[in-house]
Amino acid sequence: VSMAKSMSLLWGAGSPPCWRVMITLEEKKLQGYKHKLLGQVGLPAFKHGDYILNESTGACLYLENQFKSQGNKLIPDSPAEQALMYQRMMEGLTLTDKLNSVIYYEWFVPEDERHDSAVKRNREALAAELKLWEGYLQTVAAGSYLAGAFSLADAIVFPNIAYAFRFGLSVGHYPKLAKYYSLLRNRPSIKATWPPHWLASPQGFDILKDL
Amino acid sequence: VSMAKSMSLLWGAGSPPCWRVMITLEEKKLQGYKHKLLGQVGLPAFKHGDYILNESTGACLYLENQFKSQGNKLIPDSPAEQALMYQRMMEGLTLTDKLNSVIYYEWFVPEDERHDSAVKRNREALAAELKLWEGYLQTVAAGSYLAGAFSLADAIVFPNIAYAFRFGLSVGHYPKLAKYYSLLRNRPSIKATWPPHWLASPQGFDILKDL
Structure with missing residues (x-):
């Protein structure tokens, strides 16, 4: 401390x-x-x-x-889990980019450069990316994290997943992601850092509801 | 081996x-x-x-x-250099994105979604990013690497810099980047991995020459 x-x-x-x-x-x-x-x-x-x-x-x-020996160890030692951890951690940044390209399209792109075709393509790319993650979670043990125990991969990826559900992602379309989300949202480190304005107004948005 | x-x-x-x-x-x-x-x-x-x-x-x-103890150590131990190393390493990925958004604009963006204003904005963002790196190199010791000794930051950032010069970046406009480029291009690990087709046709492109 x-x-x-x-x-x-x-x-x-x-x-x-x-x-x-x-x-x-x-x-x-x-x-x-x-x-x-x-x-x-x-x-x-x-x-x-x-x-x-x-x-x-x-x-x-x-x-x-x-702070390797303080608190929870966030990079696994075993080569198999470590390789998977680094892979998922870095892939998490692609997920962030694809979420942003949909959620903040009008923020990033000036009005006279916007195209419905681009919006559609960005949404399709995000859906494909989310399906990938749904598949990754299919192969891990039930109720499990991305690479063995909770790791940096989860610290980096979870906020994206929470964000996606906050913006309306359908629990029915992405059941594994929804399960991962409910498992991790009760983890003490995540509860302690939950965005205060999400607590104040639990109602999110519906941008991603049809994805 | x-x-x-x-x-x-x-x-x-x-x-x-x-x-x-x-x-x-x-x-x-x-x-x-x-x-x-x-x-x-x-x-x-x-x-x-x-x-x-x-x-x-x-x-x-x-x-x-x-392989921590094999070959060169690529993550420094000292907290100051380690913090700088991780910072530059991750910033290197932003540099890659900004280079790609200029060099591959026509590859990424379908013909009827292209705008001169977007091309101009991407070029300005890349120039601003390269000026940042020019500044970073101003503060390191003469003939030095990005974060103390050669590190993962250099392994990740150098290919971007080599790429920028291959695509016509001006040595006169970015003298520190040019110096960094000449220092590192003679490093054995970099010579051994130099792109074979760059050796075969040393002439590059001029997309970035006015940047």
Whole structure:
């Protein structure tokens, strides 16, 4: 806990990149860091002493490596699980991009450059990506995490999945993702970092409901 | 070397993601892996025994973690250098995206969705990104790497920089990047993995020359 006193996080509520870092801090028992909520910004600014990390995956890797023996171990030792962990962790960033390209299309693309064909293609790409993850969860043991025990892969991927359901993803269309979501949402590190404005207004959006 | 016999790589020549994995294998003294050139494909398929990693950054992290004490150490121990290393490594992926959005615009965007305004915006975003890296190199010691000694950050970022110069980036506009490029191109791991078709036709392209 004393180590956490030299840490701070500027964060945006519900933003997957910020949430990843917060989950990792909880898992490593690094509670008590200074933090400041900056509305719904996209990127975290994590500081440990003089070192600044504003790439969420970089911050999570750094925290696990610096605090290996504190809290939960987030990079498995066995080569098979470690390979799978790194693979899923990095694939999680593609999932983030594809979610953003649908949810924030009008934010990213100026009005006179928008095309229905692009919206359709982005939605199809996201659906294909989500089907991939549905398949990954089919092959892991029932009630399991992405790569053995809870790992950095889950810290990085879970916020995307929570985000997808918040934006209306259908439990019926993606039953394995829904099961993964219900399993992890009750994990202490995730409950402790749940976006406060999601609690205040539990009703989400329906952008992804037909996906 | 015997470990490398259980490894294989399907790769595309000059593709930054594949090149990263090849540089890392050289740095870890894992020569002698099976490999197959698949033309100019974008993503590597790296296999170690039964484990498949087709995310280049994931494969590089895996190799460093599995072979920590073999070849060159690619993740620094000191917290300051380690934080910087993870930060630059992950930022390198943003650089890749921005390069691709300019170089492959017509590949990614169907003809009737193309806009001059989008091309201009992508080029400006890439120029701003490259200026950031020019700035990063301003602050490191002369003739130095991105985060202390040669690290995974360089293995991941260098192929982007080489790619940018191959596509016409101006040495005059980006002198620090040019210096970094000349320093690293003579490093044994990079010489050993230089894209064969770049040697065969040293003349590149000029898409980025005015950037």
